[in-house]
Amino acid sequence: MLQLETFNIYILLCVIAPIIGAFLLTFIFIFEKQIDSLEEEKRHLELEQDLQRANILQLNQQIQPHFFFNALNSLLSLARINRKEDLVAGIEALATFFKFKYNDHDVLIALKNEVQFVDSYLNIQQLRFGHRLTIRKFIDNEALAVKIPPFIFQTIIENAFKHGFEKHVGPAELSIYIKKMDKFLLIEITNTQPNNTALQPTEEELQQGYGLENVQKRLELIYGLENMLFSTISEEQLYTVTIHVPA
Numbered sequence: 172m173l174q175l176e177t178f179n180i181y182i183l184l185c186v187i188a189p190i191i192g193a194f195l196l197t198f199i200f201i202f203e204k205q206i207d208s209l210e211e212e213k214r215h216l217e218l219e220q221d222l223q224r225a226n227i228l229q230l231n232q233q234i235q236p237h238f239f240f241n242a243l244n245s246l247l248s249l250a251r252i253n254r255k256e257d258l259v260a261g262i263e264a265l266a267t268f269f270k271f272k273y274n275d276h277d278v279l280i281a282l283k284n285e286v287q288f289v290d291s292y293l294n295i296q297q298l299r300f301g302h303r304l305t306i307r308k309f310i311d312n313e314a315l316a317v318k319i320p321p322f323i324f325q326t327i328i329e330n331a332f333k334h335g336f337e338k339h340v341g342p343a344e345l346s347i348y349i350k351k352m353d354k355f356l357l358i359e360i361t362n363t364q365p366n367n368t369a370l371q372p373t374e375e376e377l378q379q380g381y382g383l384e385n386v387q388k389r390l391e392l393i394y395g396l397e398n399m400l401f402s403t404i405s406e407e408q409l410y411t412v413t414i415h416v417p418a
Contacts, residue, residue: 245299261298267291278393279318282349282356286310289325289347296332300343304336307346314351317418320389324349324358327412330382331362335410339365351418358414364405383412390416 242265249258271288297304328345336343346361387401400415 242295264291264294280321282317283315305344309348311350314349317356326382326386327360335362335364355415356418361411364410
């Protein structure tokens with residue numbers, strides 16, 4: 172009787188073993204496919220992040236020859252009228268500007284560094300425009316440690332000079348307001364603009380949005396469309412750019 176039971180068990184094992192083996196092989200196959208899928212997804216995300224970083228750096232490093240040539244012309248004018256102190260200050264500001272612009276490759280930098288960069292830019296423009304230019308700044312001290320993409324509001328300010336202040340001979344007023352508000356950072360930049368909104372825009376004026384489009388693309392790449400706000404308001408004599416980003 173014992174031998175019969177042993178034989179039955181042996182037969183049962185012979186039947187069950189292939190089934191169990193098939194289940195194990197299927198499980199291992201599915202598990203390996205899942206691992207391959209996760210590794211492929213990881214590689215895809217890494218490639219996507221590398222591409223986004225490359226896009227951000229490319230947008231960051233776009234040169235603005237318009238400002239460069241105007242700055243050189245301003246320095247040349249100072250040299251011709253022998254304003255040596257202003258000339259030295261202008262060259263130092265220009266050197267600081269380009270040192271920052273072409274040596275910084277970080278996706279995010281402290282707002283404090285961006286402010287220093289913008290100040291060097293504004294110092295050059297102040298030499299160009301003289302008493303005609305009025306700059307008002309309010310920058311919350313708590314906001315200085317917040318990290319933002321480089322060249323964000325410098326690009327906006329450069330846009331104000333190129334498409335606002337250089338198109339009319341009257342007073343040029345620039346207002347910079349930056350404040351940390353709970354979980355987000357508010358940047359608001361307002362500049363006077365020519366009162367010619369009723370006229371048909373020229374080709375150059377149609378290009379006004381290119382610099383701002385650059386800013387918006389970088390913000391979307393870094394924060395995501397749902398986590399940031401970028402808006403512009405063009406009134407009769409004022410142009411305002413407002414940005415909300417996470418702090």
